[in-house]
Amino acid sequence: MAAGRAGGGTRTVVIGGVPVGLLQDDLLADILTIHFQRSYNHGGDVRQVTFPTRCPGVAFVTFEDPEVVERVLKKDQHLLQDQRLPRPFPLTVTRYCHNAFLWVSCTLSLAVFRDHLSLEDLLEEMQKQNPGLSFGALQPDGQIVVQGSFPELRVLREFLVLKAKSLPEEPQREGKPQQRARRKLQELRGVAEMRNSTRDAQREKQVLVLDTDIYHYVMCFPPRALQGNDVVISGVTDGDITTVSIESAASKAGVLQGLKAKKTIENYSVELQKMLRKERICLKEHGRAEKQRYKQLCRKLKPQYPKVLIIPCDTHIDLVGPSADVFGFTEEVKRHSRDPWEESWDTWQSKTHLKCA
Structure with missing residues (x-):
């Protein structure tokens, strides 16, 4: 983000x-x-x-x-x-x-298309169909860096999947050793699938990927459609990306609930992508006491901006929320951080109320 x-x-x-x-x-x-x-x-x-x-x-x-x-x-x-x-x-x-x-950055390999299409022509088509994305230089090995939002990258992915499916299949000639190896691999897959189905007989899992800050916002401010659903939502975070797991009962109703919850989160994340803003208050140059004062100030401001998510870290404080709310929140933090710290909270709060009135 x-x-x-x-x-x-x-x-x-x-x-x-x-x-x-x-x-x-x-x-x-x-x-x-x-x-x-x-x-x-x-x-x-x-x-x-x-x-x-x-x-x-x-x-x-x-x-x-x-x-x-x-x-x-x-x-x-x-x-x-x-x-x-x-x-x-x-x-x-x-x-x-x-x-x-x-912006999310990812590296794509277009090498699979090399024998069937001109990669330069394919890149030009991708750029025309996805004007909101930023494309890096096409490398000799077919790799290219693409940057953009999750929804736009999802559209690009669907385009490339359809493009790959339209490629002619190449006939594969297999000798007896290759055939035996393939049969052995299929047998092993069958055993693995049986083990997995036994282990997961009680639960069904849906998986999707979100921006980490949007994931935290979804968990803090879940949409109404998720409330009351018998699903368990968890996430594994790797930097700016979080892989979200949605577990539900393995019954038909449970599977439908899991799919519905996944679709709800996907749609909600697209809406949040358009409306949320993030600001970072850097605390690297401050001592422990000043860091605590900033965090206390953010907690006291929170009731005035209930839609702002505060993510405190040791070196910074992240604020995530609707654009107007986050902008107002950060302006208040800047304004009051310049005031003498000795001023009491009650005096500061009364001044704020008078000014708003």
């Missing part, structure tokens, strides 16, 4: 497709600054460029004037061009306030 303290809420855009590994990060940040200050890119004065971020190939650009954001978003295509870059790189520009869970 793209997250970073870009600041400026309504003055900030998210930039995807920034080339990684070709130039030094500060040099790329300067090239981005120049690009978004040029008038023919509909740009204006740039206050800050945040690059690199936690998500490879993603940067945040904050303008001095919020009206520049609207102009930049209206431009049909942004091409990052500079004599120090080997070629122009297409950029995707999105409003920071409305999309936070934008």
Whole structure:
């Protein structure tokens, strides 16, 4: 998930497709600054460029004037061009306030299509059908890095699966040793399936993959359709990705409940993908006492922003929630963290209520 303290809420855009590994990060940040200050890119004065971020190939650009954001978003295509870059790189520009869970990076191998299709033509077709995705350079071995949101990557996956199914099957000639080996493998698979069916006779499992922060948000704020279902939901997290398991009874009704729960979570995650925003409060430079004060401040602000999920860590605090709520929450944290810490909570709360009134 793209997250970073870009600041400026309504003055900030998210930039995807920034080339990684070709130039030094500060040099790329300067090239981005120049690009978004040029008038023919509909740009204006740039206050800050945040690059690199936690998500490879993603940067945040904050303008001095919020009206520049609207102009930049209206431009049909942004091409990052500079004599120090080997070629122009297409950029995707999105409003920071409305999309936070934008980018997942994965490496695809197109080598299976090499004997049947031109990989360059296939890549061009993929780019036309998936304009919201960012594609890296096609490597000689057929691998390519693709970045984008979970829903968009899912559409690309379905496209490639259909493409692979349409390929002509190649006849396989097997001698007797290969036939015996294949029969042995089938027997072993049969034994394994029998063991698995015995072990899982009581439970049925559905699996899907989610952005880790969206998974935490789903678990904290589950949709109503999940309430009352006889399913057990658990997750195994690996960095920004969480593999979610949905277990239900092995009966017909249980299987239907599990499938329904999986579909509900998938649809809910797509909605959250569009509406959630994430902010990070960095605590690396603070001592233990200051870290505790920040965490206490977030807990006291929580009742005013019930839809914000607070994820405290030792080096930072992540805030996940609707765009307006997270923006308001972080602005309150910034404002009150500048106030003297000796000010009592009751005095601060009364000031807040008076201001809101």
